[in-house]
Amino acid sequence: MSQVPCRTVALVSHRRSPRGRRGAHMPGTGPRSRGLLRAPPAEVSRPCPRSSHRRADVLVRAVNGARNGGARPYAGGCSACHDFRSEGCSSPRGARRPGTRRPVPPAGRGLVIARHRHRVLGDPMPVVSAPVVVLPRHQVTTEEILERIAKDYPDHPRLAHLGRFIRATTVRTRWYTRPLAEQWHTDGSAAERTRRHLQDSLELAESAARGSLLEAGLGPEDVDAVVVASATGHTMPGLDVLLLQRLGLRPSVRRIPVNQLGCNGGLFSLSTAAELVAARGSTVLVVCADVFSHYLHRRDTGLDGMIFKGIIGDAAGACVVGPSARGPRLELRESWEWLHRGSADVVGSFTDDDGLHTFNSRRLLTTIAEVMPQVKEWLRRTGTAGEGAGPEFVVSHTGSSKVLDAVVAGLDADPELFGLARDSLREVGNVGSVSVLEVMERTFRKPPQDGAQGLVVAVGPGVSVMALRGVWHGCG
Known part of the structure; x- marks a missing residue:
């Protein structure tokens, strides 16, 4: 019996902004793999922990969030280290480049989404x-x-x-x-x-x-x-x-x-x-x-x-x-x-x-x-x-x-x-x-x-x- 891909979701948080708004964006999270429709990418330069790399943000529209007035910001990841599995980047914030497809694994191997090697998952937990x-x-x-x-x-x-x-x-x-x-x-x-x-x-x-x-x-x-x-x-x-x-x-x-x-x-x-x-x-x-x-x-x-x-x-x-x-x-x-x-x-x-x-x-x-x-x-x-x-x-x-x-x-x-x-x-x-x-x-x-x-x-x-x-x- 064959299997379909598994899905792993790393729980990486957004902190409150200094003004106390809920859902304030905290750079460094990958797109959530459940219930999201991707909007056209809007690239904004952010410093990558690796000095030679640049980060790019992407707006992701949540199904439920669409009722509340539009897209919510989610980090798209490092534009140089675009593999979600982070082999190319030591940063826990490394993710794929907006607009690129994830590599499809060979048959019988699970495709893991948003899996990071690090285990410090943010605040609040x-x-x-x-x-x-x-x-x-x-x-x-x-x-x-x-x-x-x-x-x-x-x-x-x-x-x-x-x-x-x-x-x-x-x-x-x-x-x-x-x-x-x-x-x-x-x-x-x-x-x-x-x-x-x-x-x-x-x-x-x-x-x-x-x-x-x-x-x-x-x-x-x-x-x-x-x-x-x-x-x-x-x-x-x-x-x-x-x-x-x-x-x-x-x-x-x-x-x-x-x-x-x-x-x-x-x-x-x-x-x-x-x-x-x-x-x-x-x-x-x-x-x-x-x-x-x-x-x-x-x-x-x-x-x-x-x-x-x-x-x-x-x-x-x-x-x-x-x-x-x-x-x-x-x-x-x-x-x-x-x-x-x-x-x-x-x-x-x-x-x-x-x-x-x-x-x-x-x-x-x-x-x-x-x-x-x-x-x-x-x-x-x-x-x-x-x-x-x-x-x-x-x-x-x-x-x-x-x-x-x-x-x-x-x-x-x-x-x-x-x-x-x-x-x-x-x-x-x-x-x-x-x-x-x-x-x-x-x-x-x-x-x-x-x-x-x-x-x-x-x-x-x-x-x-x-x-x-x-x-x-x-x-x-």
Whole structure:
């Protein structure tokens, strides 16, 4: 199976200007690789750290920034040392010449965008405050799920094996926004499911968002941007609009809704927030909400559909990502992602007249095994711990017990590093985009040593793997 190029984003910041304007330009960053449309280059001479070189700036128009009045400045790089990989320039600010194409690597090799050899990534560094996760009120045990399956599917051809399969997920309890009997027996229309999903997810998301602002010591007026992720429910206006109004955020707050990323939504939101902090000095509220229980379909009797009934749960989580934080914090250093070609049919969802359905293939585990060596190589290349050293703590999306096994084996990591992820899976199930925040909340309650190097990792539809490299700081 072949791979498509990976993408690495170095989180290099813009400082505030002397006048205190947000987003003041700090020379020395490469164009961000996500969500940017390049405007015609405007070359302005800047001194390069190498005396024989000149720098050139280029204006890059952000998709979201276009609504706010035009292009934002981003450094185009050294006009002499135009290779992003910086082999030709010792400067950490070396980048390619505006208007030139990046070299295309040979087949099978990943194209790395904005990768720098240096590890001093600027000021302010994006830091994550303690997340807040909110669970709904109805706890459902695995035994209750199995009793319901035995009652409603007495003639299922694999009934004798379903109990073993569902128990093998290791999930013991999960939480639903409504009672099990109500969710299980609802065969309403897709419109009705969507309406109830939006109502319940908004309630959870608002509680989590208010809790995270309180945890960070901030008010609604302090938020510059909000990133809202949900793997379930598709309406316009979306959860981001309703949440902004409920929280009383400023009308000028930048909204970034995140959909169609499934379980990767939480990590993608953190990565996007970190880029906003690094580029603009913003204070970003990240909110994830997934209410899977509204999409339990009695007619989904395939093996993946039955296991889905036993593994999912509902939850919402939120955190603040900003240039500073009080108390313990996770400093985000660099983000990475890899989309594995030929695996779009492995895991995902589809919609029919009944609403949202999920699908899963056994190929997911083999695909994870093929991708994890790329994560190891990225960690080796960008980490500070030296050749062959792995992370000292891991915040992982839970997925399932077998998914966690595949990630551990692929990274050749200490299984104990995934203990909190397994605790989360056992106690709340797979809560989609919220899973990373749920495990991160546990990490804040049971923190690693100060200065520990960490990995945040998730697997989602595509199949795609996303990761963040961070450093733990236990003091204020």
